[in-house]
Amino acid sequence: MSPHAEPLRHQRVWWKEAVFYQVYPASFKDSNGDGWGDIPGLLERIPYIASLGVDVVWLSPMFESPQIDMGYDISNYEAVDPSYGTVEDVEKLIKACHDHDLKLILDLVVNHTSDQHAWFKESRSSKDNPKRDWYFWKPPRYDENGNRLPPTNYRSYFAGGTWTWDEHTQEYYLHLYDKSQPDLNWENEECRKAIYDSAMRFWLDKGIDGFRVDTVNKYSKHIDFPQAPITDPSTFIQPAAQFWCNGPRIHEFIKEMNSEVLSKYRTYDGQELVTVGELSLTPDPEGVLPYVSAEAKELSMVFQFDITHVGQGSGFLDKYDFAEWKLPEMKRIVEKWQTFIDGTDGWTTVFNENHDNGRSICRFADESPQWREKSAKMLAMWLTTVTGTLFLYQGQEIGMINAPKEWSIDEYKDVESKNFWAEAVKMTEDGTDPTREERIKYGLQLMARDHARLPFQWDSSKNSGFSDGEPWMRTHDLYKDINAEAQEKEADSVLSFYKRLLRLRKEHKDVFVYGxxxxxxxxxxxxxxxxxxxxxxxxxxxxxxxxxxxxxxxxxxxxxxxxxxxxxxxxxxxxxxxxxxxxx
Known part of the structure; x- marks a missing residue:
């Protein structure tokens, strides 16, 4: 196909040319000195975000939550967690973004809720509760010795199994993530309708411009729940993504979400809403295209995670068991997801950082003082010149880096990090894998989700200007060397370089965005x-x-x-x- 026909295939749409800036609210800016970032703090910094030259703010979950998984365990879709502020604060944020010509998207987390959500409390109250079928409940199995076993042998994302026993109703409930995050049953039509009303229309009616859709390919499970094949004989629990990822009704569900809800709304300036799905465990382009084909009317685009998986071990068990890699491997991944849209009506995304990964300078380049800024600029040039919609993560624009390796693992707060570390310590101590603790420690130091969650480095004052109180997570030791205030004053800083590149990307969007x-x-x-x-x-x-x-x-x-x-x-x-x- 000749490049002359390309504009016909990839029609120009605002969200293809936009630059998205992800805000992780707990770590962005604290306004009241409690050590926890909040919406009023974000409101203070909207002029800063606008000054970068970005177009959309993506706000990670700020909904009411017990915060077991940093807000991805939602207990009320229609409320803001008090630690972040109020619904009124979010309404002010929507207006502030729009006043600064920024759009705002929220996280849509509807594969699961918190176990503290009213829906789940009703569901677990009795076997005949009307909401019992809004989640997955199954009776136990028993082995030949009469020992109780969970319904299946699936391994969860956060180490451990996917089923938790409920003493009250004498059944197990399913959770692909932490036991505090029971999976919603999308097979139930009433459940889907409630999701559309509570998690989507409630916020769309307030004027948001779209969603980042969490775990978008996990709503449809194989509801006969077959046992997973034994691929790791050393443990009962086994990888089983084939039974709950890209399931038989997944495209039906997403099309319905689009037709019933998303298609009925427009952005604040009258354009189509944007959706970007988190599409994990889908390594083949032919599996991705149905989600992002314009004709299919499902999602605007998706995140595909090959690039952030570079260096990760294979499978769930080995995620933080670092695997050496060389540059050609990374380049082939970029090529794969750049070219898969050629000759199609699909679209792609560009990113190498988010709230779930270590910092890109440490992952792909050199964080040493001599090369840190050079690395940040080189990586920025990579991101801003490739085709697709560009996503930046807070702090990336000033070259923030991972927590120092001298820090104790005790500084790591994330539930996934804690679970993997506890598992590694146990496997080392019981002799199952004598070197595992050492290997997982290295992997966490490089790739843990915690690194992206260190407080934003605003200036050289105490706690990097993030908070007047004790931050919920330790501030990076180098905040006096790496901070936004200093870089705003320097024409040759990483921040200034990002601003120049983002202007250049817009000036030459034909070749950089669509080429x-x-x-x-x-x-x-x-x-x-x-x-x-x-x-x-x-x-x-x-x-x-x-x-x-x-x-x-x-x-x-x-x-x-x-x-x-x-x-x-x-x-x-x-x-x-x-x-x-x-x-x-």
Missing amino acids: NFELLDADNENTFVFRKQYQHKTALVALNFTSTAQNAPSHEDMNLLMSSYSKTSPETLQPYEGKIYINY
């Missing part, structure tokens, strides 16, 4: 070079992923548009240098 992607020199383990083409316009991007100089690619008849270094050489890519060449 065809071509990977060059795929097997080179030191540099990442690719070409972007849109009609007669070509851009060449060259990135050095090493701390030694590399040869620059051939760029005859092309002009240097930008380098991440202030002084550069035509023949050389300096350590962690990025360059963009262009011709018309």
Whole structure:
């Protein structure tokens, strides 16, 4: 297919060209000194967000919650957790965003609720309660010795099994995540209607502009609940994603969500709503395309997680057992999700950080003082020049990095980190895997979700300007060296560089947002070079992923548009240098 036809296939839509900025509210800005970020704190910083040149704020869960899983365990969809503020605060936030020409999307977490949600309390109250079937309840099994067993042998995301025994009704309930997060039964039509009213229409009626849709491909399970095959003989629980991911009715459910709810609303300025789904465990393009095809009318786009899984071990058990990788592996992943939309009506996303992963500088480049800023700029150049919708995570724009390796694992607060660490300690101590504790510690130091949740580094004052009180999570030791206030004053800072790149991306959105992607020199383990083409316009991007100089690619008849270094050489890519060449 010729690039001349590309605009017909990928029609220009506002959310394709938009830059999204994810805010993790607990860690963004605390307004009242309780050490916990909140909506009033975010309101104070809307001018800062607008100054970046982004278009949409994605606010991670701020709903009422026991906070077992940082708000992804919702106890009331129609209330804001008091630690974050009130519904009225969110209404003020919606207005403030719109007044600054920003759209606002919220998290839609409807695979599960908290076990403290009124729906689940009713469901577990008795076997004949009208809401009993809003969740998955099953009787126990028994082995040959009469020992009680859960209905299936599935392993959960957060280590351990997926079924918890309820003494009151003498049955098990299903939870793919923590036991405090029981899964909703989307097979039940009344349950779906309640989800649409409570979790969606309630906030759409207040003027939000769309949703990031959590765990979007897990609503449909294989409800006969077959046993998982034994792939790890050392344990009872086994990986079983094939029985609860991309299930038989998943596309039916998402189409219904769209037709019954989303299609009935518009953004504050009259455009179509945006939805971005969290699509895990779907590694093949042919499995992703049905979710994002414009004709299918399901989701605007999805996050596919191959890029953030680089370095993770295989399977649930080995997630934090670090696996060595080389640059060609990462480049092939980028190529895969850049080119899968060629010749289709689907769309793709661009990101390498979010609330569930370690910081990109530490994952993909070099966090040492000598190369930290160079690495941040080079990675920024990668993200802002590839095709698709760009998502940035708070602190990425100032080059925030992982917690120091000197910190004790006790500083890690996340439920997943705690569960994996406890499991690793046990397996080391009982001799099941004598080196597991050491290996998992390293993996957590590099990839744990906690790293993204350190308080935002606003300035060099106490607690990095995040809070006047004791922060819920320790502030990074280097906040005086890495903070927004200092970088706003420096023309050559990481923050200033991001602002320039985001302006450049908009100025050349034809080739950077919509252009065809071509990977060059795929097997080179030191540099990442690719070409972007849109009609007669070509851009060449060259990135050095090493701390030694590399040869620059051939760029005859092309002009240097930008380098991440202030002084550069035509023949050389300096350590962690990025360059963009262009011709018309």
